[in-house]
Amino acid sequence: METVIERMRDGIEEAGMRRAGEILRRGGLVAFPTETVYGLGADALDEKASGKIYQAKGRPSDNPLIVHIADWEAIGKIAAEIPPGAKLLADAFWPGPLTMILKKSDAVPLATTGGLDTVAVRLPSHPVARALIRAGGGYVAAPSANTSGRPSPTTAEHVAQDMDGVIDMIIDGGSVEIGLESTIVDLTEGTPTILRPGYISREMLEGVVGRVEVDHALLSEDVNIRPKAPGMRYRHYAPRAQLVIVEGEQQRVRQRINELAAANAAEGRSTGVIGTQESRGCYANALVKSIGSRQDESSIARHLYGILREFDDSEVSVIYSESFDTPQLGQAIMNRLIKAAGHQIISV
Numbered sequence: 001m002e003t004v005i006e007r008m009r010d011g012i013e014e015a016g017m018r019r020a021g022e023i024l025r026r027g028g029l030v031a032f033p034t035e036t037v038y039g040l041g042a043d044a045l046d047e048k049a050s051g052k053i054y055q056a057k058g059r060p061s062d063n064p065l066i067v068h069i070a071d072w073e074a075i076g077k078i079a080a081e082i083p084p085g086a087k088l089l090a091d092a093f094w095p096g097p098l099t100m101i102l103k104k105s106d107a108v109p110l111a112t113t114g115g116l117d118t119v120a121v122r123l124p125s126h127p128v129a130r131a132l133i134r135a136g137g138g139y140v141a142a143p144s145a146n147t148s149g150r151p152s153p154t155t156a157e158h159v160a161q162d163m164d165g166v167i168d169m170i171i172d173g174g175s176v177e178i179g180l181e182s183t184i185v186d187l188t189e190g191t192p193t194i195l196r197p198g199y200i201s202r203e204m205l206e207g208v209v210g211r212v213e214v215d216h217a218l219l220s221e222d223v224n225i226r227p228k229a230p231g232m233r234y235r236h237y238a239p240r241a242q243l244v245i246v247e248g249e250q251q252r253v254r255q256r257i258n259e260l261a262a263a264n265a266a267e268g269r270s271t272g273v274i275g276t277q278e279s280r281g282c283y284a285n286a287l288v289k290s291i292g293s294r295q296d297e298s299s300i301a302r303h304l305y306g307i308l309r310e311f312d313d314s315e316v317s318v319i320y321s322e323s324f325d326t327p328q329l330g331q332a333i334m335n336r337l338i339k340a341a342g343h344q345i346i347s348v
């Protein structure tokens with residue numbers, strides 16, 4: 001199939017948006033920008049259309065999709081119950097990078113929810129995303145637009161690397177703003193529980209609904225504790241090279257990485273390093289990439305997936321990454337990085 005690219009970096013282009021909406025309405029697939037990462041959209045209420053998403057991504061069919069809406073009122077059709085906390089969180093954080101798990105209505109096919117009786121709902125803030133949802137009928141199922149197991153796409157080029165020839169259209173809205181997937185909070189049982197950390201932190205949620213828990217599996221090293229979000233159970237974002245996180249006092253981290261890189265060079269193995277604007281000049285014997293600045297944690301979040309993809313195009317056999325335990329986004333950044341590293345961490 002030929003994948004049409006519609007360029008909307010400078011805003012919505014009406015004719016292209018109409019074509020994108022028609023593709024969704026007749027059961028096709030359109031990738032589009034959101035403020036978090038690019039999504040791969042299909043009509044969420046059409047089980048055949050949702051099914052195509054799993055095929056295009058090579059995604060296990062028990063891993064549910066997020067249903068994207070463009071207006072609060074749309075939630076009534078897909079959620080069987082709307083707990084008071086949902087309205088409070090929506091007022092505080094929608095449109096934006098928050099996904100809520102609610103009891104699903106009969107309108108949502110099980111193909112969309114991976115067989116679960118709950119549904120994940122998100123109202124994104126990106127204007128192109130919202131225009132597409134409206135053009136497509138109001139309910140767009142969209143996982144991140146990567147092949148299963150690859151880093152989530154933060155540019156239209158990343159989407160094309162994985163999806164060219166496989167889907168009907170890619171809307172190119174330029175680079176995304178946040179770069180990490182939305183925070184997922186489960187509102188279906190008692191205390192609201194974070195199933196996936198993101199830009200909206202636990203503290204921000206607690207400021208609105210009181211006590212919030214974090215899924216125990218996210219805090220544990222024990223692989224036998226199953227995360228509640230099916231997608232968090234799969235190995236994700238794994239770069240081709242071995243990835244190892246080096247954590248500790250910054251001066252000592254730099255020193256240890258340099259020792260490791262020197263040892264690799266002596267053995268003829270090439271090394272990659274994920275450093276920052278502040279540290280990039282401190283490394284030798286390695287291909288060094290700056291992820292952003294420690295003075296601006298959002299720059300680190302925004303570039304994480306792109307850097308992992310760039311290293312996939314290089315010849316390095318091992319990558320050492322500094323640790324980024326920054327104030328607001330640190331939890332979300334490290335959750336992704338630790339998964340990408342398959343939990344390989346050196347503490348110095």
Ligand code: TXA
Pocket residue numbers: 034036037038039040063064065066099101113116118119120122124142143144145180181182184195196228229230231232
């Ligand atoms: O920022 C985002 O959320 C992006 C953009 C495109 O909106 N989407 C995204 O979708 O990250 P995806 O499919 O890559 O991740 C969805 C996550 C998976 O871990 C899935 O298991 C979980 O949400 N999920 C979806 N429905 C669920 C449900 N009913 N119960 C528990 N977890 C659910």
Ligand code: MG
Pocket residue numbers: 143144152
């Ligand atoms: Mg994903």
